């Protein structure tokens with residue numbers, strides 16, 4: 001963590017209402033081949049619970065389907081979950097999720113089925129290419145494929161998305177085609193307004209997170225995790241480094257002993 005980021009986080013640590021919104025895959029959880037095995041790095045859950053307990057609004061803002069995100073992240077009660085890049089929204093309670101139900105029109109449901117069938121055709125015969133189905137989108141995954149198959153599958157999926165999708169996102173080894181318009185930027189705007197947040201901290205690793213960075217203002221804090229071009233002014237190397245940075249927001253009680 002740079003001194004600059006450390007001092008910025010120290011400066012805002014007592015600001016309330018403070019919103020800390022974080023991407024999941026690649027940001028809190030390292031990228032892995034099988035998305036069902038993703039886990040947040042050690043210390044992540046504790047620091048998020050400490051922040052929530054200290055009056056900070058904590059949100060995960062992910063491309064994951066809501067059920068998937070809830071099951072994998074085990075977030076503490078009182079925190080917010082945004083799934084499907086903003087199309088799904090919930091608050092975690094001690095009894096489970098208090099969620100807004102996503103309803104597709106018949107036309108959108110038909111479109112989703114059509115996209116699923118077309119995406120399956122893209123994956124057919126290409127080793128390592130597979131399709132994930134979500135409530136509002138299909139995702140063509142290429143992480144396990146050889147470069148040639150991955151490139152061809154992503155190109156075809158992008159064309160499919162242009163033809164039939166309401167939104168197309170090209171992330172880390174994925175092309176995601178949605179039947180609803182949603183973005184992480186709009187999700188951040190909505191959370192900020194609803195919570196009246198004075199300052200927003202957002203961290204993310206993927207191109208899809210740039211939409212969230214765009215929604216931040218000069219008093220907010222945007223942190224890119226890992227490599228790649230970004231508009232975020234701050235950067236940390238990996239999820240472990242992000243957890244260390246977040247500890248600075250919790251006050252000295254929660255910082256590891258030197």
Ligand SMILES: O=P(O)(O)OC[C@H]1O[C@H](O[C@H]2O[C@H](CO)[C@@H](O)[C@H](O)[C@H]2O)[C@H](O)[C@@H](O)[C@@H]1O
Pocket residue numbers: 023024025026030031032033034035038061062063064065132139141143171172173174176206208
């Ligand atoms: O917004 P995020 O929380 O970063 O979610 C984006 C996508 O995450 C998942 O895919 C990514 O993580 C997988 C597990 O590490 C990895 O195998 C894949 O290559 C990554 O793109 C998830 O499967 C997608 O549905 C999310 O949209």
